[in-house]
Amino acid sequence: MTIERRAMLAGAAGLAATSLLPAAASAAPDGRKWVIVNALGGLADPNIQGVADPFSPRVLGEAHASGVTAINCTLGYVAGPAEPFEKSVTDVAEMDMLLRRYPRELLKILSIADIRRAKAEKKVGIIYGFQNGAMMGKDAARVDIFANMGVRIFQLTYNPANQLGDGSMAPGNRGLTPFGRDVIERLNAQRMIVDLSHSGEKTCLEAARASKAPISINHTGCRAVTDLPRNKTDAELRLVAERGGFIGIYFMPFLNISGHARAEDVLRHIDHAVNICGEDHVGIGTDGTVGQIDDLQAxxxxxxxxxxxxxxAGISAAGERPDTYPFVVDLRGPDQFRKLIGLLAARGYSSRRIEKIMGLNFLRHAESVWGG
Structure with a gap:
């Protein structure tokens, strides 16, 4: 539906926290009964491009096999020639239509109760989210329209600047605009999650302070581990956590300065985020699908x-190149969540801490914004 990168295709509390963990876990916990939330992802077949209906039997089967309970899926305008407001309204309406087509497989998520219902009914929950506030035009009241349509997560900027603030690749790092503050106030009133994943540092810090509700950084890495603009500074991570928010670590090339990220990089960034933010504020937002790629070379x-x-289009980020993958090569496909659970257990993370990272922390955060 969107034309941005992933949908076109298919986080002195510091180091001590990890050092106190046991040296190894005897066995990986069984996460099948857990709520697993991908704070930014999608459902698509990476082997097939440009289909009108992305929810093929294979896509739905792989989603169920992955064990994911709910996914924040990007809808609406991100970049390109389309009129942003019209594009966003159309995307939401089209997703509504698709979910009505698959009521036994998929569930639109409007509340925490819906996520728990998706788990109980063995469905995959779809959370409607935006990744660019450009569709606001000059009218913050448009937030109300999208809230009524069921959009639950609103990312203020993509990589460039927009009328709300500067993105991570905007050269000025000018921060939040007055209109951006108006939009945040409206988002708070509608109990929508404010997401600062692609924002510049100053925009993120100012938005976290301006918001009356905790904010999220749904898909990011840690700049102290890998110094790239799409990763968040310790100041950003710490402030978001101190104000009750949520940080999701992605499975992206920005986790390694070489651009070739592996599972060990995901673990290093999770370690750092937990050390900075505490274990109650870190989760996952892979920025990818669970579809298996049949021919990686092709x-x-x-x-x-x-x-x-x-x-x-002017929307790329430093660290993405033609030879990099928008996923972690050894942590992909329907087994990616089970593999991560096993790797965290082997690293000494307790079952309870892993369960928080895989979904409970997102639930806590969403409940603090959405309500029960």
Whole structure:
């Protein structure tokens, strides 16, 4: 539905916290009964491009096999020639139509109760989220329209600047605009989650202070571990956590300065986020799907074309190149969540801490914003 990168295709409390963990876990916990929330992801078949209905039997089967309970899926305008408001309204309406087509498989998420219902009924919950506030135009009251349509997560900016504030790739780091403050006030009134994933540092810090409700950084890495603009500074991570928010670690090339991220990089960034934010504020937002890629070599050509299109549109980020993957090569496909659970257990994380990271922390955060 969107044309941005992932949908075009298919976090002195410091180091001591980890050092106190046991050296190893005897066995990985069984996460099948857990609520697993991907704070930014999608459902699509990476082997097939441009289909009108992304929810094929294979896509739905792999989603169920992954064990994911709910996914924040990007809808609406991100970049390109489409009129942002019209594009966003159309996307939400089209997703509503698709969910009505698959009522036994998928569930629109409006509340915490809906996420728990999705788990109980063995459905995959779809949380409607935006990744660019451009569709606001000059009218903050448009927030009410999208809230009534069921959008539950609102990211203020993508990588460039917009009328709400500067993104992570905007050169000025000018922060939140007065209109951005108006939009945040409206989002708070509508009990929508304010997401600062792609924002510049000053925009993030100012938004976290301006919001009356805790904010989220749904998909990011830690800049202290890998110094790239799409990763968040310790100041951002710490402030968001201190104000009750949520940080989701992605499975993206920005986790390693080489651009070739692996599972060990995901673990290093989770370690750092837990050390900075505490274990109650860190989760996952992979920024990818759970679909298995049949031919990775053939897929590389699709990725190279995608990067070229993103660069031409002015929406790419430092660290993404034609030879990088928008996923972690050894932590992908339907087994990615089970693999991560096992790796965290082997690292000495307790079952309870892992369960928080895999979903409970997002539930806590969402409940603090959405209500019960």
């Amino acid at each position: 897929y590389e050509a699709v990725l190279a074309k995608e990067i070229a299109e993103r660069r031409a």
